[in-house]
Amino acid sequence: MARIPFNVSAKTARLIGRENVSNLEGALIELIKNTYDADAKKCVVYYESSTDRLFIIDNGTGMNKDVIINNWMTIGNSTKKESVYTKSGRVNTGEKGIGRFALDRISEKCRMLTVSKEERFEWLVNWENFDSSEMITDTYADLNDISENIPEFLSDLNNQFLLNMLKIDFTGTGTCFVLENLRDQWNDAVIERVKSSLQKLLPPMENNAFQLFFFLKDTTERDARILPDLLNEYDYKLHFEVDNLGECTIQIHRNEFFFGAQFEKIMKKAEFSEDDREYFNDKLIIKSGSVYDFLPGVGDEVNIGPFSGDIYFYKLVLQSDNQEKYFYKNFITKRSNFKELSGIKIYRDDFLVRPYGIYGTTGYDWLDLSTRKAESPAAVSSKSGSWRVQANQICGQIRISRLNDNLPDKSSREGIVETKEFKLFRELVVNFIEKLEEDRQYVIRKLDKLYRSTAKGEQALKIAKEELNKYKEEGEKKQNNTYNESDSEKKQSYENFHKAISYQEERIQDLQEEMGLLRTLATTGIVVNTYIHEIKALTTQLNVGVKEAYACLAEDNDIISAEEELKKLRVLKDKFNSWFKVTIDAVEMDKRKRKKENIGNIIQKSIGKWKSVQNNKIDYIYIEKEEIEIRCFPFDFETIVSNLVTNSSTIFKNHKVEKPTIKIEIGRNDDKFYIKYSDNGPGLCTAFKKEPQKILKYGVTDRRNANGEVIGTGMGLWIVDSIIQNYKGHIDLKKNIEEESGFFMDLFFEGREN
Known part of the structure; x- marks a missing residue:
């Protein structure tokens, strides 16, 4: 059996450099990160428009010959893998050993001077050579000994402010890149984009452990300093x-x-x-x-x-x-x-x-x-x-x-x-x-x-003043006129007020009906969404049964077998009817008008519908301590039951609760009616146990799929809370804090009894 080695194409450098780093700003960031990892206190990016060259300069630790050959020149090899921290205690930002190939994204040619404590080297590479060579081992860079330090190496720069800065802060160790034949056209738009990107590069902070500068031809040191844009004023x-x-x-x-x-x-x-x-x-x-x-x-x-x-x-x-x-x-x-x-x-x-x-x-x-x-x-x-x-x-x-x-x-x-x-x-x-x-x-x-x-009080005061002035003027008229038309005017004024108030009451009534209908429709959507798999299973059975009956007739002309297949589908009819009662029946016209209703009857009918849908797999305990008869929208209380039962059913199924039970008790407590709802599930999750009122907020849910992604709508209990508020009531969830398991909700509400 022969053992053969892998070969690496020279074009790999392009894949992990030019094509891996998507844009100019990303390439610059990779190289600036390297200066940070080299423990540089200052890093300079300088674009010289007269020569179309880009310079990246730092006063970090530099590299010796061993690091250049074994790490810098070896793809995927980095000293940062072995040591998470730099010598000064910084956490190394890189570890993959490919960041240096970002140079290829910026320019065709690169000249590097690196000064360590022991040695100084000039390193030169033409990235275009990687396109002409077959294997990466056939591509070379030049490495030369050099005696110059960074200010001497860059003595021909056109920015005197930068030269002065280099002579003060960059005479020791460090690294400098001179990039030529730039791949991007450095016009005003690109320069502005680069500057904006550099401003976002460092987080807002007070320390000056790492300073970044961006120089152009005439930029001073002060103006070149990149400072993160801070938000000092906030709400x-x-x-x-x-x-x-x-x-x-x-x-x-x-x-x-x-x-x-x-x-x-x-x-x-x-x-x-x-x-x-x-x-x-x-x-x-x-x-x-x-x-x-x-x-x-x-x-x-x-x-x-x-x-x-x-x-x-x-x-x-x-x-x-x-x-x-x-x-x-x-x-x-x-x-x-x-x-x-x-x-x-x-x-x-x-x-x-x-x-x-x-x-x-x-x-x-x-x-x-x-x-x-x-x-x-x-x-x-x-x-x-x-x-x-x-x-x-x-x-x-x-x-x-x-x-x-x-x-x-x-x-x-x-x-x-x-x-x-x-x-x-x-x-x-x-x-x-x-x-x-x-x-x-x-x-x-x-x-x-x-x-x-406050506004209502001021408005009422304004109206009272206007009425007072009106009657004052009427009194003056009585004194100055021999005839009196006040009775007729008062009657007309009363009729106008009466019409306006009646119109507003009718408008409010219409809006309440519309709002209740929307809540019911939303609940219908929640129910269907929760039980969509069961509904799909019924439609699949129906589809298969019809196809079987059709095959008996079309292929065998077997009427008896076709009838048998269709008879099997009769049971599906009852199941579909149960679903229609839970969903479609809730929005019948008769239930969308406010009228005097027995709340116990509404709840018991709803329980009956759900028992049918659930094939009596859940036990329901209904207790009526006192009969409740109030004027209400029937679909409001059906909506409450549907949302609570849907939640409990989902919990029972997900947690495989044995002998699942739902208990509903209604009655009166002083001046308020109540509905006490509970189940024997595991209770609220940790996130809601201490603050159960959270579950009443819109969009709050703990339902997740197998991948841990949130899938619940967070609407059901919010709808329940909205309905109870419309009946001048409130919801008490305190028992969920006290009890280790089970879910408990006490709903208190008012209602006109006539």
Whole structure:
């Protein structure tokens, strides 16, 4: 048996260089990362337009001959694999041993000077030689001894400011690349693009451990310094940290509101808590828990690894009426460049991971915030809908490390490998952002309620004054006129008021009916979506049976066998009818009118329909402590039952609950009616156990598929809560905190009994 070696084509260099690094900015970033890994304190990028050359210069440790031959000249071999940390303690940003081939993406020719403590070498390569050679071992670079240091090697540069800087900071060790025959035309647009990319490369930070400069012909050292664009003024700031064990801590800073001298008055009238008083005075809101508390429904072990971040929310437009209503701060700075600054960027060991958060790229909205906004477009003042932030309203950075091998980079250096851990990482960040959204909406709702109550009072006062003036004028008329038409005018005024009020009441009634119908239709969609597999199975059986009957007639002319096949399908008719009763029957015209109904009868009929659909596999216990008869929309209470039963059925199935049981009790407690619903499932997941009220919010769900991806709509219990609010009620979920297993929901509501 012969043993034959692998050969590597010379064109491999092009594959891992020119074709692997997609653009100029990406290639520059790879080379700048190398300067950081060499412990450079300063790195210079200089484009000289008169000679069309590009220079990349650093004052790092340089390379000796052994490193050049065994590492620099060997594909895939890197000293960084053996040592995670540099000599100065930095975490190496690279390890794959292919970053140097980014030089091929920038230019055809490269000349390198590298100065280490022991030696100085000049290294020259023509990347075009890789296209003409057969094997990579047939391609050579030139390596020469040299006596010059970096300032001497670059003495012919046209920028005197840069030359002065080199003489001060670059006389020791370091590396310099001179790139000629550039592959890109360095016009104004490209230069601006490169500068913008370099500004995003380093995260906003206070330390000066690594300084980056971008020089052109006449650029001074001060102007060449690349400083990250900081957002000093913001409405909200979110800071978060996740450690190795998956413990999460988030801090929220409210910075959007200013009440001035009205502070005490607003705290009292808007019913803010004592904690809120401190939060409005710059105390941080702190929340903590494990990743399981922030990732509802995740059953498997989650190992995302450590990371931290800061995210800022900033209103792009400040409307004067909203400023008065919500007491917004009026920031002096107007962020004309917020579009470029926006986006959540990821930094690995202080270097940008493209394309996340980069405006104008496919990775700009990598958290899918725009999709979330489209799915939940509610205003921040909405009473029931969940406000979602837009992708262009936030900016920030997330910091991860090479030490976190659960989130590895792609070989192309364009992004992170889309592993299961990365998807959970993305979901976790979105759930952190949701905490900011919740707090902002909590504040705005209270301020909106205060404003509306004040506005109503002022409006009522205005109307009262107008009426007073009207009757005052009428009294003066009585004194000055011998005839009196007041009785006729009063009658006409009364009739006009009566018509207007009746019209408004009819309009409200129509809107309530329409809203209830939409909720019922949404519930029908949820039910069908939940049981789609069962419904598909019925249609498949129907299809097969019809085909069998047709075959008996068409091929064998066997009428008896065809009839037998069709008889088998009769049982499917009953099953389909059961599904139609649970879904289509809910929107019958008769159920869309408010009328006096017995709630117990509605619930028992709904239970009967569900028993039929579920083939009596679930036991139902119904207890009626007191009869409830109120004016209501029948489909409202059918919708409540359908949503709760659908949730319980899914839980029973997913957790293989033995003897699944649902218990429903109705009655009266003082001035409110109640429906107490419970099941014997495993209960709420960890993420909701401490704060069960979360499950009533729009879009909140713990339903996941086999891949751990969220598939629930998060609408069912939100619809239930909306219905109960319409009946001036509330939902109590406290028992879920107390009990180890089982789900418990107490619904309290009012209703007109006549």
